[in-house]
Amino acid sequence: MSKVDYALMYVTDDSIRDDNHFFAILEGALKGGATIIQLREKTSDTLAFYKRALRCKELCSNYEIPLLINDRLDIALAIDADGVHIGQSDMPYEVARRLLGNSKIIGLSVSNKEHAEQPNAQAADYIGISPIFSTNIKTTDLAKPLGILGLKEIRQIYKKPIVCIGGIHKDNTQEIIANGADGIAVVSAISKADNPEETSRELKNILCKTGTN
Numbered sequence: 429m430s431k432v433d434y435a436l437m438y439v440t441d442d443s444i445r446d447d448n449h450f451f452a453i454l455e456g457a458l459k460g461g462a463t464i465i466q467l468r469e470k471t472s473d474t475l476a477f478y479k480r481a482l483r484c485k486e487l488c489s490n491y492e493i494p495l496l497i498n499d500r501l502d503i504a505l506a507i508d509a510d511g512v513h514i515g516q517s518d519m520p521y522e523v524a525r526r527l528l529g530n531s532k533i534i535g536l537s538v539s540n541k542e543h544a545e546q547p548n549a550q551a552a553d554y555i556g557i558s559p560i561f562s563t564n565i566k567t568t569d570l571a572k573p574l575g576i577l578g579l580k581e582i583r584q585i586y587k588k589p590i591v592c593i594g595g596i597h598k599d600n601t602q603e604i605i606a607n608g609a610d611g612i613a614v615v616s617a618i619s620k621a622d623n624p625e626e627t628s629r630e631l632k633n634i635l636c637k638t639g640t641n
């Protein structure tokens with residue numbers, strides 16, 4: 429795969445069960461300039477997840493934007509996604525790599541400096557600092573927010589791309605990038621926006637001005 433642009437990751441909102449609404453937001457995010465998409469389904473059954481994944485893949489392919497699958501290696505393999513995002517309690521990194529091969533993207537969540545120093549984080553394609561700020565979207569298994577100081581500390585020891593997630597919106601994006609992140613991952617900033625396409629474009633403009641592209 430050619431160089432991946434992690435600047436603006438839209439992580440889909442699994443609370444949106446209506447497919448028309450779900451895919452309208454996804455298309456808005458893509459039109460506005462999302463550079464990578466992560467399909468995150470925490471409550472749907474396997475068939476529903478698989479069907480959404482197939483439609484996401486088609487839509488993302490139309491915009492030539494990579495699609496990652498959250499947690500589920502089987503879904504990623506089934507639809508030949510571009511990669512997965514896994515957390516500290518998900519499938520071990522080395523197993524995910526063995527199953528997916530070297531050409532796929534694997535992102536790993538880190539919640540402290542020790543996580544970022546571990547061999548699996550060093551081997552991953554990128555890390556997701558999780559969470560950078562507090563969020564209302566993910567309420568289980570969520571570590572204490574690392575904040576800008578935590579980001580700066582991890583930036584000093586981690587050389588590959590860093591994506592931050594949690595409580596990110598237009599007013600704190602610039603600060604995150606200025607302090608060493610390569611990209612932001614957002615759920616509600618886009619999914620709950622009155623105009624997801626416009627918001628995605630505004631976030632992208634901030635990212636471009638601050639220098640991720």
Ligand SMILES: Cc1ncc(COP(=O)(O)OP(=O)(O)O)c(N)n1
Pocket residue numbers: 437439466468498499513514515516517518535536537538555556557558566591592593613
């Ligand atoms: C880019 C990015 N970073 C972190 C996460 C969180 O992953 P995880 O800790 O596995 O939690 P869930 O998203 O699976 O609830 C993420 N999804 N994306």
Ligand SMILES: Cc1ncsc1CCOP(=O)(O)O
Pocket residue numbers: 439558559562563564565566593594595596613614615616617
């Ligand atoms: C999936 C996830 N992982 C850490 S925070 C989070 C949710 C981020 O949602 P929002 O961008 O709305 O704060």
Ligand SMILES: [Mg+2]
Pocket residue numbers: 498499513514515518
């Ligand atoms: Mg996970």
